[in-house]
Amino acid sequence: MKLEHVDGENKGDVVLFALSTCQWCKKTRMLLEELNVEYNYVYVDLTQGDERDEVVSELEKWNKDLSFPTIVINNDKVIIGFDEDQIKEIFG
Amino acid sequence: MGEKYDNLKAEAESGGYYLNPDVEFVENLIDSIEINKERYGYGACPCRLASGDKEKDIDLICPCDYRDADLNDYGCCFCALYVTKDVVEGKRKLKSIPDRRIRELKKNKESEENISLKNLKYPIYRCKVCGYLCARENPPEICPICKADKDRFEKLL
Ligand code: SF4
Numbered sequence: 001m002k003l004e005h006v007d008g009e010n011k012g013d014v015v016l017f018a019l020s021t022c023q024w025c026k027k028t029r030m031l032l033e034e035l036n037v038e039y040n041y042v043y044v045d046l047t048q049g050d051e052r053d054e055v056v057s058e059l060e061k062w063n064k065d066l067s068f069p070t071i072v073i074n075n076d077k078v079i080i081g082f083d084e085d086q087i088k089e090i091f092g
Numbered sequence: 093m094g095e096k097y098d099n100l101k102a103e104a105e106s107g108g109y110y111l112n113p114d115v116e117f118v119e120n121l122i123d124s125i126e127i128n129k130e131r132y133g134y135g136a137c138p139c140r141l142a143s144g145d146k147e148k149d150i151d152l153i154c155p156c157d158y159r160d161a162d163l164n165d166y167g168c169c170f171c172a173l174y175v176t177k178d179v180v181e182g183k184r185k186l187k188s189i190p191d192r193r194i195r196e197l198k199k200n201k202e203s204e205e206n207i208s209l210k211n212l213k214y215p216i217y218r219c220k221v222c223g224y225l226c227a228r229e230n231p232p233e234i235c236p237i238c239k240a241d242k243d244r245f246e247k248l249l
Contacts, residue, residue: 021124021138023117023171024188044141056141067170067191068139081188 001055002047003040006033011091014039017059017070020046024082025069031084035091044068096122107222107238109155109163110180112172121173125154139171140193150243151193157220157244158192165189216249 003015006029016032018025020043032039044055056066062078063070071079071087079086097115100122104111112118124138136142137152151157159169166189168175178184214227222238231245 019139019141021127023120023124024139026120065191065194066141067193068141081190083188 001042001058002051003042006037006039006041008033008036008038010038012074015072016041017055017063017068017072018043019068022068028069028071028082028087031082031087032091035088037091039071104174109174110177112168112175112186113180118173121171137171140191151197151220153244155221155238155240156193158196159221160223161192162189212249215247217245218248220244220246 014032014037016025016028016039018028018041029041042055044052044059047055059066059070062072063080065080067080069080069082073079073090077090079090094115096119097111100118101111121138125135128134128136128138128142132142132144132146132149134146134149135154136149137154137156140152140156142149142152154171155174156169159174162169163174163176166187167179167184168186168189170189170191170193172186172188175186176184179186212227214229216225216227217231218225219231219235219238219240221240221244222235224235224237225248226232231242233242234240235244
């Protein structure tokens with residue numbers, strides 16, 4: 001799974017599953033950047049073939065609805081949707 | 093800025109729907125739907141993962157099959173392009189909502205098997221976007237209520 005990296009302060013291993021066309025995903029990225037969080041993300045709509053299958057099955061482990069945005073923290077905690085309060089609570 | 097918003101707003105309001113009052117947010121979504129039209133050949137929901145196969149994605153072409161139920165339950169559609177009147181008036185707070193699609197697809201598969209066919213003079217077709225019903229040999233070319241294409245109709249009975 002190929003991830004794009006965004007620099008910031010290390011607040012754990014943060015992976016964001018997003019779509020390049022989704023506005024809630026955009027708001028999530030903006031908030032993470034505002035909070036100076038170091039994270040990796042993948043725009044799942046821009047993946048194809050085997051890579052798409054791999055990313056989707058990874059996402060499915062964390063979020064059965066396969067919805068975006070989904071944030072996975074330290075391979076343990078999940079935030080589904082643009083949950084501003086939860087994101088601030090964890091990274092703020 | 094504003095023209096795209098105003099055009100869609102007029103269209104929405106003529107059908108009894110309201111747009112999110114955040115003009116920039118909505119215009120970005122309109123652009124994203126345009127991107128999807130170019131990418132896939134149809135305006136797939138910008139906040140959901142399209143497969144690229146129109147038949148599989150028919151339920152998520154904007155406006156999707158889930159808009160009405162989400163407006164009813166949460167005050168906005170999944171992308172928050174469409175909202176309810178109380179959101180427009182600031183009486184209800186807008187927030188990101190869960191996506192019902194995968195669960196609905198599973199449910200539909202199960203209920204399809206339970207539908208019993210009656211001895212009707214005409215079959216009944218239902219528009220999956222707005223719920224319009226009609227009794228005729230075939231669904232109309234476009235929904236007279238919400239203007240959805242013929243392929244958004246399901247045979248109910
Ligand atoms: S109605 Fe809303 S949730 Fe449904 S496809 Fe359009 S923008 Fe997406």
